[in-house]
Amino acid sequence: MTNKFEFLARWGYAARGVVYITLGLIALIGSSSGEEASTHGALSNLLGQPFGRFLLATVAIGLVGHVLWRLAQALLNADSQENSPKGYLARAGNLASGVINATLALAAARLVLASGDASGGGGSPATWLMQQPFGRFLVGALGLIILAAGAVQAWRGISGKYRERLSLPSGKSDLLGGISVFGLAARGLVLSITGGFFVFAAIMVDSEQAGSVPEALDWVRNLPSGTALYALAAAGLVAFGLYSFIEARYRRIDAPEQGDVKRGVAKAASAVDRLS
Template identity: 30%
Template sequence: MTGPSMENMTWHDWFKPFARLGYGARGVVYLMLAFFIASAALTTGSGGDSKDAVRFITQSTASAVLTPLLIISLAGYCLWRIVQAVFDTDDHGFDPAGLAVRAGLLGSAATYGFLLTYTFSIWWGGLFSSGDSSGDGFARTAASFIGAGPVSLILSSIFAIVGGAHIWKAINRKYRDHIQASQQLLGWIDMAAIGGLSARGIVFLVIAFLLFQHGLAGEEGRASLADALDFIAGLPFGAWLLGATGAGFFLFSIYSFAEAIWRRINVENA
């Protein structure tokens, strides 16, 4: 059975592989994060964050190919999240729960839009200079805004909701509603999805807690992924907990790759 001819192709046909690239990009970022966190656990240090993963990719020997591909893939993921939220392709509806999920999708688009901008700033700066100062300058500007006291309290509630939603999604296996794969494959995807979503949800809850502390104190601090990993590393048995977080992020990367292959990209519902 052949696909649609060039004359009959719509933007839906072009957008689907674009969105799948986005899930793949998320998988690559979390695979790098898992590597950094596991290394930190073995050396009793702190983990990196998504910017470290991007910096690793953009400064690797294959960066001339990997970085533009990562930029395009992250753009695809952001646009797909926006399409999901605005056009409700997964039928979440307009009740409070559905609106919360759709708001979370927009939050995901914003988060990866930030990462996309950071990646582009490093790549663009690298074309004309030997350093990555443009990327760091952008990160510092955004961090100073995110760390403002009132904004910290708002972001704390958002991260808490999204973190809880991740854990709820893992426990109830709601991700299965959007995966088109055989029962045998779903069993393997379950292991990656439950572990990965739970780990990501817990880290989001830690970020929410740190942001809440900053907000109550009226501080202009920040709470990034790296800060959350530092907090975990400082707990009793921190190295073991950090290692478990790295394993969870590895599972999330596998889940992301599975979504890139088997996720229903029902953009035709838009």
């Protein structure tokens, strides 16, 4: 590995994988028992395992690494996106992902430091944004970004574009590719539905309407043949968790050097000073 940032980025992908595999399994197993599938529930489940606090602390640190990598992709253009609407949309999606994963990392840290419910305190991103000036527009914009990011993610899986940043071993390419396509398509669908909930919350000026994974899965379950589609979506979330491990191992990461990070922080500080 070229630097510590790359190690942290790969750790972040693996941590995301643990969360999504746990989340998908809870959805699959809990579909008959009535247990709610949520990212916070997945974190609580991890805490209940042997050495759970250590495991959750490892995941929390990894999620922080994932947030930092998303910020590097968005603000430092670590993936060398083109200066085009498509490139800016991709970077905006990375920024939105960073915000969402930051709340997840914070929830994990709360559970590690003190027993209790991971959902306690802080509220959702939609609740915080709605309290800001022009809050409904911020929630709506975030919703549109999440919706578009989900659609792009599903398209990248189905079209095979995801392979552009992966170096898959030839002997395992078909198996790993199949897992990747299924996981990206399923998670992209769930993400797009979640973005739609944010847009609806902005229209209604009600942050409570901004649903997350449980609401997205419930929406799928209420469709025709919903039980089968729900199970398929839950299995897809497990596949996306496995895809996260594939990224942790085989993704090409052009991690920023320390000097790039310092310059990015300086530019951000300068922009804040101009706005204040």
